[in-house]
């Protein structure tokens with residue numbers, strides 16, 4: 001397990017990261033979200049030891065992380081790491097060797113991954129000749145070479161088409177299923193919601209929410225949508241029911257309690273017919289807007 005405890009980093013007057021604490025448990029994929037300038041990249045740099053914190057520490061298992069641990073972490077930095085002028089396979093092989101792999105193993109594994117992600121015919125191509133999406137694939141491959149103990153990835157999915165996102169997500173899941181903790185940042189909240197076991201929301205350098213997506217939704221108001229066979233206007237007069245939207249037979253409502261929702265449903269059935277009655281699950285974007293505004 002990777003632990004981040006009270007990490008703090010000041011740039012002049014700006015406290016870019018302010019007492020950030022969270023964990024990335026073994027075998028879990030944690031999404032790191034937050035607006036521009038929230039402090040995600042700065043936090044990831046401190047996790048990797050690229051940047052020293054002003055306070056706080058990073059732990060690996062039960063003890064402070066060491067330089068040796070970090071050389072076994074896979075890292076995809078914001079500034080990306082691949083050299084544009086060098087051939088993609090040569091470069092990945094070299095990076096694999098830096099992670100302690102033999103020349104043969106590094107070359108074989110890099111080739112296998114490039115082939116798997118549709119780059120098998122471009123092994124000798126310079127990185128700069130690849131499309132941005134393909135460069136991104138190569139960057140992700142670079143991070144996972146060398147059987148990493150943990151994966152720290154700064155926006156690995158940005159610029160990938162949906163099929164590539166699915167392929168790369170499968171690759172990351174292969175790692176979590178072997179017990180590797182994975183932390184990745186993203187602005188694609190619905191993607192984070194779909195892929196992650198847990199979410200950490202950062203705002204102005206502080207963790208403002210964390211948990212599973214269901215836990216984050218735990219405080220969200222109870223909301224339902226109901227469609228009747230006839231006009232739903234009568235719902236407006238029901239006590240304890242706030243009508244958010246009313247459009248003919250369909251009404252979106254916020255009852256004060258689950259019990260009131262059930263009573264309303266019974267009433268609707270007795271008045272005629274109900275075509276649909278379902279709980280509205282707020283999107284992660286809505287949750288994010290709420291916690292960031294608090």
Ligand SMILES: Nc1ncnc2c1ncn2[C@@H]1O[C@H](COP(=O)(O)OP(=O)(O)OP(=O)(O)O)[C@@H](O)[C@H]1O
Nearest residue numbers: 011014016017034035036037038039040041042043
């Ligand atoms: N080298 C630096 N010198 C001064 N300020 C910096 C430096 N790096 C980051 N900052 C500031 O620290 C804050 C956090 O930036 P950071 O890049 O960590 O955010 P982020 O969440 O990764 O943002 P984004 O989603 O836009 O990449 C911002 O206010 C940024 O301007």
